[in-house]
Structure formats: structure tokens, C-alpha cells
Amino acid sequence: MKDLPQLSNRVAAQFRLVSRHLYMNPLEKCNLKCKICYTKKTSPILSNAQILAFIDRYQDAHKLQTVTYCGGEVFALQSFPDLVNQTVARGAMVQVITNGTLDQLDLLAYPNRVNLIVSLDGLEEYHDANRGLGNFQKSIAFLQKAQRRGFHTEVFSIVTKQNYLQLNNFEEYLQTQLSQPVEVTYHPRKPPAYLDHHPVSNITGETEGFDFLSDTELVTLMKEKQTFPPKQLGCYQLGVMSDGKVYGCCEGITPLGVMDDEIADLLVHLRQRLIKWERENTLANCLGCSQPEFVCGIKRQLFLLQN
Ligand SMILES: C[S@@+](CC[C@H](N)C(=O)[O-])C[C@H]1O[C@@H](n2cnc3c(N)ncnc32)[C@H](O)[C@@H]1O
Ligand code: SF4
Ligand code: SF4
Numbered sequence: 001m002k003d004l005p006q007l008s009n010r011v012a013a014q015f016r017l018v019s020r021h022l023y024m025n026p027l028e029k030c031n032l033k034c035k036i037c038y039t040k041k042t043s044p045i046l047s048n049a050q051i052l053a054f055i056d057r058y059q060d061a062h063k064l065q066t067v068t069y070c071g072g073e074v075f076a077l078q079s080f081p082d083l084v085n086q087t088v089a090r091g092a093m094v095q096v097i098t099n100g101t102l103d104q105l106d107l108l109a110y111p112n113r114v115n116l117i118v119s120l121d122g123l124e125e126y127h128d129a130n131r132g133l134g135n136f137q138k139s140i141a142f143l144q145k146a147q148r149r150g151f152h153t154e155v156f157s158i159v160t161k162q163n164y165l166q167l168n169n170f171e172e173y174l175q176t177q178l179s180q181p182v183e184v185t186y187h188p189r190k191p192p193a194y195l196d197h198h199p200v201s202n203i204t205g206e207t208e209g210f211d212f213l214s215d216t217e218l219v220t221l222m223k224e225k226q227t228f229p230p231k232q233l234g235c236y237q238l239g240v241m242s243d244g245k246v247y248g249c250c251e252g253i254t255p256l257g258v259m260d261d262e263i264a265d266l267l268v269h270l271r272q273r274l275i276k277w278e279r280e281n282t283l284a285n286c287l288g289c290s291q292p293e294f295v296c297g298i299k300r301q302l303f304l305l306q307n
Pocket of ligand 3: 250
């Protein structure tokens with residue numbers, strides 16, 4: 001990759017780092033119907049052949065270190081274990097974001113090359129109120145088995161007003177259940193400013209019992225815990241969605257192009273987004289966002305965080 005003279009050193013370094021990562025959403029369909037899930041369950045599904053052809057073209061153009069698979073629920077696809085195995089066979093690490101209720105672990109051939117990120121929204125009663133009765137225990141059993149088999153494991157956890165004060169209890173509980181410590185990344189419930197501007201992932205779902213965080217709560221959470229988006233941002237990468245469009249991150253609203261485009265062109269378009277970000281950005285020490293006009297609906301809170 002050529003030098004990036006129009007980006008600051010800091011953002012250029014982050015760009016180099018993230019351009020070794022790909023995010024892939026093979027499908028939006030899911031086996032669960034979580035009450036506060038924000039994604040539309042649209043029909044297109046990318047085949048393994050389409051995904052692997054994109055990975056091959058990416059590797060011809062650029063160094064690739066990690067592929068993150070998300071959905072929908074990827075383990076709802078029978079062909080998913082083969083996709084993971086074939087991705088690892090190409091030399092990449094794989095991350096899978098999953099609800100952990102569908103166990104295909106025995107079919108994954110390279111546990112130590114796979115990081116399983118399981119979504120747990122808090123303690124059992126609260127988690128099951130969102131995800132359905134019995135699903136907390138399934139996901140905990142999935143994590144336990146994954147650790148026994150030698151997979152890397154992490155947890156993603158959605159935060160609302162109702163579980164905001166229970167996060168430390170939740171973390172302590174997790175350590176009692178698991179043989180190895182897990183890192184938890186908190187996802188503040190996507191705020192109305194996100195849902196109002198995202199063209200596809202815009203489902204509000206239920207709010208009773210799962211209220212959006214106030215600005216103060218969101219800012220405190222970002223200060224005290226590891227969150228997504230992170231407080232310094234930098235959360236961009238090429239993100240391929242199930243309809244074949246390619247975005248500048250997993251939450252993108254305006255595509256950079258489509259899967260068939262040249263990889264180099266997609267990366268140039270991503271870089272142009274970051275140049276725009278740097279021209280307009282007023283946040284200090286920030287690693288940038290590929291959707292400067294959107295910023296996941298948290299521009300106001302990021303500004304409050306710094307002031
Ligand atoms: C859309 S899910 C797809 C992967 C998988 N089905 C799962 O639940 O982990 C990706 C991540 O988004 C999180 N998520 C779902 N609804 C959310 C919301 N309203 N606000 C913030 N994060 C949300 C999920 O908990 C999960 O960690
Ligand atoms: S959060 Fe994940 S498991 Fe729940 S409905 Fe959405 S995609 Fe499915
Ligand atoms: S829109 Fe910006 S803040 Fe949100 S995930 Fe994408 S790059 Fe990160």
C-alpha cells in the first residue's frame with residue numbers, strides 16, 4: 001500500500017492496522033428473535049464460494065490477518081464450519097460473533113485460530129427476557145465447551161438502563177462459570193439517533209424493560225468499560241454485507257462499493273472517508289470514523305466525553 005500523505009500519522013497507522021482485517025455478514029436471518037435486536041432479518045445469503053473468492057482477491061492485493069464473521073446468526077448455516085475451516089486454511093485468524101445457542105463446535109478444525117465472541121446481555125433472567133427462556137444456559141454451556149476445546153473466547157453484552165448497574169456483578173458471575181477469564185465488550189443499546197439514520201439496521205424493538213441509556217450513562221460507560229464503538233473510534237474496516245455491498249465498517253450506512261469491485265479501489269474509498277473525517281473532525285486524539293455524518297448516532301456523547 002502506498003503512503004497515506006493526506007492522513008495524520010495516527011490515523012494512517014490505524015488504517016494500516018485495520019486494512020489487515022475484514023468483516024463479513026453472510027446473512028441477516030437468525031434462529032432467535034431478540035426483543036431489542038436492531039437488525040432487519042432480510043433474505044440474501046452469501047455463499048461460501050462468494051466469500052472465499054473475495055478473501056482470495058483480498059489476499060492477492062493485501063495482507064490479511066483476521067476475518068470476523070457476524071450476522072444474523074452464522075451458526076444457523078450448516079456450511080458455516082466449512083467456511084471457517086477454509087478461511088483458517090488461507091492463513092487468517094477467524095472471529096465469530098454468535099448468540100452461542102447453536103453448537104457446531106465439533107466441526108471447527110482449528111480451535112486455536114478461532115475467537116468465539118458470544119453475546120450475553122447480563123445475568124440469566126435479564127438475558128432470557130431479551131433472548132428467550134433457556135438461552136442464557138445454552139450460551140454459557142457453549143462458552144464452557146469452547147474453552148475446554150481450546151478456542152479463544154470473548155463476550156459482547158448490550159447495555160440498557162436496566163442492566164447498567166449490574167455490570168460488575170455480571171463480570172464476577174462469568175468468572176465463576178468459566179475456567180478462563182473472558183474480556184467483555186459492552187455495546188450500549190443503539191440509540192434513537194442511530195436507528196433514525198441507519199437505512200437497514202433500524203429496528204427499535206421493545207423499549208419496556210430495556211430503556212436506552214441517558215447521555216450521562218453512556219458517557220460513564222464509555223469511560224469506565226471497554227465499549228463498542230470504542231471511545232477513540234478507529235472501528236473501521238472493509239465490511240461485506242449479505243447483499244454484496246461493501247461498507248467502511250460493520251455499521252456503515254453508505255456503501256463504498258460492491259464485492260466485485262477491485263480491492264484496491266475499495267480501500268481507496270475507505271481512505272477517502274477518513275480524509276473527510278480528519279478535515280471535519282473536532283474530537284481530540286481520535287482514530288477516526290468511516291461515516292463522519294453518522295458516527296453510530298453518538299456524536300453528541302463523544303463530545304460530552306471529552307468536555
Ligand atoms: C446483530 S448481532 C449478530 C450476531 C449474533 N446473532 C449475536 O447475537 O451475537 C451482533 C451484535 O449486535 C448486538 N446487538 C443486537 N441488538 C443490539 C442493539 N439494539 N444495540 C446494541 N447492540 C445490539 C448483539 O448482542 C451482538 O453482540
Ligand atoms: S441479537 Fe443476534 S441472536 Fe438476537 S435476533 Fe439479533 S441477530 Fe439474532
Ligand atoms: S459508523 Fe463510525 S463509529 Fe460507527 S462503527 Fe462505523 S466507524 Fe465506528
